[in-house]
Amino acid sequence: MESGLEVDGISKSFSSKVLDSVTFSLGKGTVGTLVGPSGAGKTTMLNIISGFIPADKGTISIGGHLVERAGEHPIRVRTVQRNVGYVFQDHALFPNMTVFDNIAFGLRARHIPEEGVRAKVSAILGTVGIEGLRDRKPGQLSGGQVQRVAVARALVLEPKLLLLDEPLSALDPQTREAVRSEMKILFEKVGTTVIYVTHDLDEAFFLGQKIGILLSGRLTSFGTKKDLLARMNPATAEFLGFNLLKVEPRRETGSRCTVYVSGWEREITLEVLSSSPIRIGQPATLAVPPESVEIRLPGTGGDGKVLTIREISELKDSVLVVLNNSGEKIVGRVPDAQFHSMGLSNNQLAQVSFTNGFLLSTPRRGQ
């Protein structure tokens, strides 16, 4: 597959380490999302790829061309020559120009004849669906419209790589959902390699053909959703909001495994989702998605442990239940009807078990 972007061992420190040996690659035309909490190094990664700041270590190639090499024989291709489109978090439209002039800016700066400018800008206005806004100033646009103009301005130069830094973060939930769907269609239509940075997991999985999880400057996982689940690790599981428990696998029967849960002093049986080999008798970490936590009334049979409900939060179509597990918390997400039929409330006891989970081998010391 033709290369779209190759990032190899990129490290960057300011006063502390912001990026630590980040390595990933995207095929041409692939949409990659980088997801992580605030301060994880997502924007720094984009700024290094676009050339705004230099890397301390590593190399970057865009469309097969080496644009950044830190170290002994450094290479730094100028930002404007990297052929990268960038949509900033606050969009950074030029407030003194109309929508048309904003989009035309890059073309005019390259001395493209005005006829060509008009044709290209009109075409991209059509692609993004904002033909009617061409004569408006940025101050006269809604949040969703500003976002579309910023994307059009980045795409009009036909970049090899499009970078988007949390472009939907300022939008209200309804607009956000609508623009997100439009973006997915747009990415498919233009076929550019895309790196989309977000802190929203749903957005990352919805838009990304490949998803990277960036935590404290380290890319803990990168790949398709299937890859991520298959190669689950404790850091990624924690970021995804999974419950982590120390266990010891005891018996394996097909896809099911019986594990001894430390602290519970008992065995439970559940379906194992990860493809990594199960080491019987070796300490491991069990990562359980909140949706896989089963909550029942105590004394209704089955395995598990009776825990106290600490907190109940009503969501749109489910209930989030936080249970006290010897000072740690276990979070379960139960369908509305199922939870309310049990009539459970705060400080009541509930029996907790797991339908499935990822069994992650705990690295030995020195590993």
Add this chain to the structure above:
Amino acid sequence: MSSEPELELEAAKGPVRGRWVDWTSALLWGFPIVVILFIVIPIASVFLSVPGSSVALQLVNNDTLNAIRLSLITSTISLVVIMLLGIPTARVLTRRKVRGIRLIDTVIDIPIVLPPAVAGLALLLAFAPRSPIGAVLLQYGIILPGNIVAVVMAETFVAMPFFLRSARTAFEEIDPKIEMAASLLSPSSFYSFRKIVLPLASRGLVAGAILSWGRAMGEFGATLLFAENLPGITQTMPLAIYLDLAVNIQQASFVSCILIVISFAVIIGVRYVVGSRESFGIRP
């Protein structure tokens, strides 16, 4: 029920006739009144000391016209020099990690606090024929004191910081992301500067230009010491006022009136330019 809070609000607004007087509020208003009178009374005195229009016309002699003409020419040339030097300087000093930036800032601000007479003496010592630079100039037949160039230099020296301050603020107020976006889209940084940075900073630059032009028009001390007071050659309006004071106070008042009108125009100009900044979506 709702009438009570309304009454309280009404009372909070200030003295209510026939009920009670808010003495604190009344006293507080006394301060701005004193300040305004302190400024207005001397200015009004100048206007009142000028005789009627027919006599005023007689005051417009050659020296007065020359002083007005010279002030307008030198302050405008100073402004051009200030802008040509000031725009790139302010740009370089904005958002760049320049070593010793605080020292540079302090040096740039010196003429604001320096007494104009000291500025004039400093220029004289640096550029008079007896100084090393003046000696070099003398070899080419250039003697700055007593020359119109000295007037421009004195005005530039005292007025430059006003423009630099305003220009730096104007450049700093531009969102750095906008400049990043421009640098990503345009191969020429000058094109981005011309099309994006300059228009976005234009209001601040114009306000700075008006202020420094006004300062140059009113320049007295530095010009007197460095350029001397030669009617028709280096005598600007403030110098003409100084000279007229000894012989014809009406003449001095008349020229002062012209300067006061110019000062008003400068303030109104700055207010108008700064007041309309938000139309560009720039942070006020």
